[in-house]
Amino acid sequence: MTVSVWQEMPDPIQVEHDDVVIGAGIVGAYTATLLRERGRDVALVDARFPAAGASGRNAGFVLTSQREPYPMLIEQVGRETAREIMNMVRENVLRMRSLANHFDVPLEDGAAHLAETHADARELEGWVRALEADGATVDFSYKDPYGSSGYVAMMQIENDFMVQPARLTEAIAASSGATLYDHNEVYAIEPAGECLLVHGRRAHIRCRKVYVATNGYGCDLHPYLRRIVRPVRGQITVTTPVEPLINVAGITENHYFRQFPDGRLFIGGARAFFEAQEYTAEDAITPDLHVNLVNYLRLWFPGVDFEVERQWAGIHGFTPDRRVAVGSFPNEKRIVFAVGFSGYGNSIGLVAAERMVALALDGRDPGPLSAARFT
Numbered sequence: 001m002t003v004s005v006w007q008e009m010p011d012p013i014q015v016e017h018d019d020v021v022i023g024a025g026i027v028g029a030y031t032a033t034l035l036r037e038r039g040r041d042v043a044l045v046d047a048r049f050p051a052a053g054a055s056g057r058n059a060g061f062v063l064t065s066q067r068e069p070y071p072m073l074i075e076q077v078g079r080e081t082a083r084e085i086m087n088m089v090r091e092n093v094l095r096m097r098s099l100a101n102h103f104d105v106p107l108e109d110g111a112a113h114l115a116e117t118h119a120d121a122r123e124l125e126g127w128v129r130a131l132e133a134d135g136a137t138v139d140f141s142y143k144d145p146y147g148s149s150g151y152v153a154m155m156q157i158e159n160d161f162m163v164q165p166a167r168l169t170e171a172i173a174a175s176s177g178a179t180l181y182d183h184n185e186v187y188a189i190e191p192a193g194e195c196l197l198v199h200g201r202r203a204h205i206r207c208r209k210v211y212v213a214t215n216g217y218g219c220d221l222h223p224y225l226r227r228i229v230r231p232v233r234g235q236i237t238v239t240t241p242v243e244p245l246i247n248v249a250g251i252t253e254n255h256y257f258r259q260f261p262d263g264r265l266f267i268g269g270a271r272a273f274f275e276a277q278e279y280t281a282e283d284a285i286t287p288d289l290h291v292n293l294v295n296y297l298r299l300w301f302p303g304v305d306f307e308v309e310r311q312w313a314g315i316h317g318f319t320p321d322r323r324v325a326v327g328s329f330p331n332e333k334r335i336v337f338a339v340g341f342s343g344y345g346n347s348i349g350l351v352a353a354e355r356m357v358a359l360a361l362d363g364r365d366p367g368p369l370s371a372a373r374f375t
Helices: 028-035 069-078 079-102 116-131 165-175 224-229 287-302 345-364
Strands: 012-014 017-023 042-046 107-109 112-115 138-141 153-157 160-161 177-183 186-192 195-198 203-207 209-212 230-239 254-260 262-270 308-318 326-331 332-339
Touching: 017 028, 017 195, 017 203, 028 042, 028 165, 028 209, 028 345, 042 203, 069 079, 069 116, 079 107, 079 160, 079 165, 079 345, 107 287, 112 116, 116 138, 116 153, 153 195, 195 209, 209 345, 224 332, 230 287, 254 287, 287 308, 326 345, 332 345
Parallel strands: 012 203, 017 042, 017 209, 042 177, 209 332
Antiparallel strands: 107 160, 112 153, 138 153, 186 195, 195 203, 230 262, 230 308, 254 262, 326 332
């Protein structure tokens, strides 16, 4: 984000920490936790507050998958690398579940990848075969999990679940041991001798290393980030309560939905139909996309009477290949980043944070998550 000269506090706080983590979403909060475990004095900085961005605006799906179906991932990177990425995702999902249990954050087991057509079902079967060949436990059947909605087939991957993402992020941030500087938009990072100086709206922080965990935001911090991450808007509609209808969360090629315990229906997606308007960092809802979401519910769950209760938008970060990028700034290795989760931060964000910390403190290559693939 940018900050005008009028917005900066007249006398910004002048402080010093070992490390500054920019972005208090789930990746930034977990990064701060990892750094504190290493004995570092950490500042956790956010333009607004913990979970204000995508971590508090997503669907809460914690899935053993990435943006592209697993067979497509294999085509992109080869079997060995795809298997390595999937093992990271499986580890991440288990760690997310462990954290949710530790912090007593509500979760719901299960999520179903759905086939709307027989062609979709054949693709799901290919996905199942590829996952099973690489050690995943998958359940596939030619049935509609909702009884008579019309879905042709479903696939469920072991350990997938739903979580309250904002509460989990807030809990991780609060327990991290880092000093939080909220409402502190960062507008510049500059060398200051052996240190770095992080300029924020209300605090200027001298530090040794900087960790950028802004996902789709923060491209103004360095031109290099503009080359590898693009802000993309996601939108969600929530309805008034209805009778029990969706016993397991569903994911199709273009939509995802679930039903809360209180009966409200939740649906997101449809970006593919409105791509030109959704490649933006503007946090705003667009009526045409929400009409699509509502119409989708009415088409697949006919006869259900509901009204729209709430709509919101969230900004994701997409890389060109739809996979997270972990790396450092050219000519400034003291600034590292993990950005561009492409809507799957809950699935690989913790492991990406771990790789980012290992890069900064140990010089360890991030492997298949490395941003070097874009140079």
